[in-house]
Amino acid sequence: KQEVTQIPAALSVPEGENLVLNCSFTDSAIYNLQWFRQDPGKGLTSLLLIQSSQREQTSGRLNASLDKSSGRSTLYIAASQPGDSATYLCAVGNNFNKFYFGSGTKLNVKP
Amino acid sequence: DADVTQTPRNRITKTGKRIMLECSQTKGHDRMYWYRQDPGLGLRLIYYSFDVKDINKGEISDGYSVSRQAQAKFSLSLESAIPNQTALYFCATSDSTSPSSYEQYFGPGTRLTVT
Numbered sequence: 001k002q003e004v005t006q007i008p009a010a011l012s013v014p015e016g017e018n019l020v021l022n023c024s025f026t027d028s029a030i031y032n033l034q035w036f037r038q039d040p041g042k043g044l045t046s047l048l049l050i051q052s053s054q055r056e057q058t059s060g061r062l063n064a065s066l067d068k069s070s071g072r073s074t075l076y077i078a079a080s081q082p083g084d085s086a087t088y089l090c091a092v093g094n095n096f097n098k099f100y101f102g103s104g105t106k107l108n109v110k111p
Numbered sequence: 112d113a114d115v116t117q118t119p120r121n122r123i124t125k126t127g128k129r130i131m132l133e134c135s136q137t138k139g140h141d142r143m144y145w146y147r148q149d150p151g152l153g154l155r156l157i158y159y160s161f162d163v164k165d166i167n168k169g170e171i172s173d174g175y176s177v178s179r180q181a182q183a184k185f186s187l188s189l190e191s192a193i194p195n196q197t198a199l200y201f202c203a204t205s206d207s208t209s210p211s212s213y214e215q216y217f218g219p220g221t222r223l224t225v226t
Binding site: 042101103 | 142144146151152153154155156159161169199201203205207213214215216217218219220222
């Protein structure tokens with residue numbers, strides 16, 4: 001069974017700092033990896049989707065990388081803002097279209 | 112209007128009651144999922160459906176049942192609710208025919224409390 005781990009569980013940074021969130025997975029036979037943002041008590045908003053054949057995806061200040069062989073993905077957030085404060089989840093999808101989620105990293109960006 | 116909707120958004124019920132959570136989508140996606148989220152545990156898959164006639168158990172299906180009434184509707188039932196089913200429940204969809212296939216889209220969630 002795929003195990004997905006996100007470290008750290010919580011992170012607090014001052015506004016303007018660049019930061020990296022980590023996601024690791026145990027089975028490298030993945031189809032894709034998706035990063036989500038979740039605000040308190042709310043649903044999940046998709047940020048980036050990386051197919052297994054890709055190395056990275058970018059959207060605005062966000063960049064996600066994927067290294068299948070080492071079972072790792074990172075989400076890089078440039079010039080963080082207080083509005084980036086949320087919980088960030090990664091989900092690993094397999095060829096059978098099942099997804100396995102990490103427990104998330106709770107980010108707090110201080111003004 | 113939201114592409115994936117869930118009703119109700121909040122529900123408090125008593126132990127032993129039957130409850131149904133409903134999910135509807137206007138995205139035209141063929142695949143639908145039910146997850147539950149507990150604090151600090153991420154999301155866990157309860158059931159998933161690849162089309163109306165294809166329903167599969169996820170990691171934690173015990174105590175739950177589902178019905179795919181149409182391509183756009185997927186309901187989750189708790190036959191006899193118990194307190195440890197208190198959680199945030201999410202419905203999600205994906206499109207197997209999309210070039211960026213298997214990207215998941217989530218509903219806003221249903222907060223269920225079983226007393």
